[in-house]
Amino acid sequence: MTQSDPTVRSQELGDELRTLREANALSLVDAARRIDASGSKLSRIETGISAPSAEDVSGLLVLYGVNGEKRRELLALARESERRGWWQRNHPGFAERQRTLVSLEAKADSIVNFEPIVVPGLLQTGEYTRAIMRDSGVVPEPQIEARMVTRLHRHAVLRREHPPKLLAVMDELVLKRPIGGPEVLRRQIEYLLEACTMPNVTIRIVPNDGRAHAGVDGAFTVLRRSGMSAVIFAETLTSCLFLEDKAEIETYEYVLRTLSERALDQRGSIALMADLARRLDSEESGT
Incomplete structure (x- = not known):
């Protein structure tokens, strides 16, 4: 995946993470800081432009209070976010x-x-x-x-x-x-x-x-x-x-x-x- 050509999976993951962040009333900068990342990095993840690491996604899910089946689903999506089709x-x-x-x-x-x-x-x-x-x-x-x-x-x-x-x-x-x-x-x-x-x-x-x-x-x-x-x-x-x-x-x-x-x-x-x-x-x- 290039930075100008995100996959459908990476876009789906980014949409999900943005929705969760907003539901927790956190700004990009605040959420990024909590996982030791920059606001620009999290922005690229949420728009699907950058494929996140499973560690970053795991940290975000802890921050957003996501567990169970939803957590497993999003982590699987993160691991496959660079796959096309x-x-x-x-x-x-x-x-x-x-x-x-x-x-x-x-x-x-x-x-x-x-x-x-x-x-x-x-x-x-x-x-x-x-x-x-x-x-x-x-x-x-x-x-x-x-x-x-x-x-x-x-x-x-x-x-x-x-x-x-x-x-x-x-x-x-x-x-x-x-x-x-x-x-x-x-x-x-x-x-x-x-x-x-x-x-x-x-x-x-x-x-x-x-x-x-x-x-x-x-x-x-x-x-x-x-x-x-x-x-x-x-x-x-x-x-x-x-x-x-x-x-x-x-x-x-x-x-x-x-x-x-x-x-x-x-x-x-x-x-x-x-x-x-x-x-x-x-x-x-x-x-």
């Missing part, structure tokens, strides 16, 4: 699995999300998200509302003062899959049209021309932060995958280029979505 299999809860993604989205300058099946999470309406979870049958009913709220909280990143740029690329079939029924789909498409008025949001649709395209292997997100390597995010039912290897990143960037060659531009995508919304509205009204 992270298959998160030890986060059983949905909110825990989303934590690293939310953090990376908050730091990103640009986000590119390709989706072949459903609307990208950052652009889903609440009722659409709820319908996905309910119709799929894989989310227990008591967990649906909490998961929906967790996902909707991610939307705030697009409306903050200095938001990342979002490019959402979707297969046309996403817009024709009536998740939640025609009314829910129509309102979802109308929300996408509204999102297109935001200066930091671009939506491009890959038309259904009957041919396979480069995105047939599934959804993924590319997160970029100025001066750092991109991170690829992919999700399964039970785990999250963060790819940082240069060759893997190049493969996904190639896929994005080929998808972009096939996709309609934003103007064409807006026209397609508006037409679909009108058709759904007409079907609802029976005209």
